[in-house]
Amino acid sequence: MLKQYLEAGRIVGTHGIRGEMRLECWCNTPAFLSKFKRLYLDEGRTQLSVSCRPHKNIALITVKGVDTIEKADELRGKILYIDRADAHLEKGEHFVQDIIGLSVTDVDSGKVYGAVRDVLKTGSNDVYEMVGEDKKLYYIPVIPDIIDRLDFDAGAVYIRPMKGLFDDED
Numbered sequence: 394m395l396k397q398y399l400e401a402g403r404i405v406g407t408h409g410i411r412g413e414m415r416l417e418c419w420c421n422t423p424a425f426l427s428k429f430k431r432l433y434l435d436e437g438r439t440q441l442s443v444s445c446r447p448h449k450n451i452a453l454i455t456v457k458g459v460d461t462i463e464k465a466d467e468l469r470g471k472i473l474y475i476d477r478a479d480a481h482l483e484k485g486e487h488f489v490q491d492i493i494g495l496s497v498t499d500v501d502s503g504k505v506y507g508a509v510r511d512v513l514k515t516g517s518n519d520v521y522e523m524v525g526e527d528k529k530l531y532y533i534p535v536i537p538d539i540i541d542r543l544d545f546d547a548g549a550v551y552i553r554p555m556k557g558l559f560d561d562e563d
Contacts (some may be wrong), residue, residue, distance in 0.1 A: 398437030423447035
C-alpha cells in the first residue's frame with residue numbers, strides 16, 4: 394500500500410529574521426515544492442499553510458503563523474511531508490519512496506533477486522540499487538531493455554535481467 398504522506402525534506406535552519414526557513418529538499422528539485430500550498434508535520438497529522446521558493450539547491454519556506462526567527466528555529470530538524478493527492482506527476486514518473494523496498498522479480502521465471510534499496514540519479518537514466526539474497530549490492534539500470542514494469546500493488550519491479558547483471562560473465 395502506498396503512503397498518503399511522503400517525506401519532502403528537513404528544515405535545516407532559518408533564513409533572515411522574519412520566520413523564513415531553509416528546507417533540505419528530498420524531491421527532484423526545490424522548484425517541485427514551490428507548487429505546494431500545504432505541507433505537513435508529524436507524518437501528515439499537522440497541516441501547515443506554506444509558501445515555498447527555490448534558492449540554490451534548497452527551498453526557502455514561509456509558514457503561516459511563523460513570523461519570527463525564534464518561532465522558525467523551533468522547527469529546525471523537523472521533517473515536512475507532502476500529501477500524495479496534491480502532487481501531479483507525469484506519466485511514467487514515480488516517487489522514489491514508493492520504489493524503495495520493492496522486490497526485484499524476474500518477469501519470466503518469477504525468481505526474486507532481492508529488494509530495491511535506493512534509486513540513484515545518474516543523469517542518463519536512473520539506477521536501482523538492489524540488495525540481493527546473497528547480501529551483495531547490484532545495480533540495475535532503469536532502461537526499457539531491463540525494466541518490464543512496476544507493480545505497486547504486488548510490491549515488485551519486474552525485470553528481464555541482461556547477461557552479466559547478476560554474475561561476472563563476459
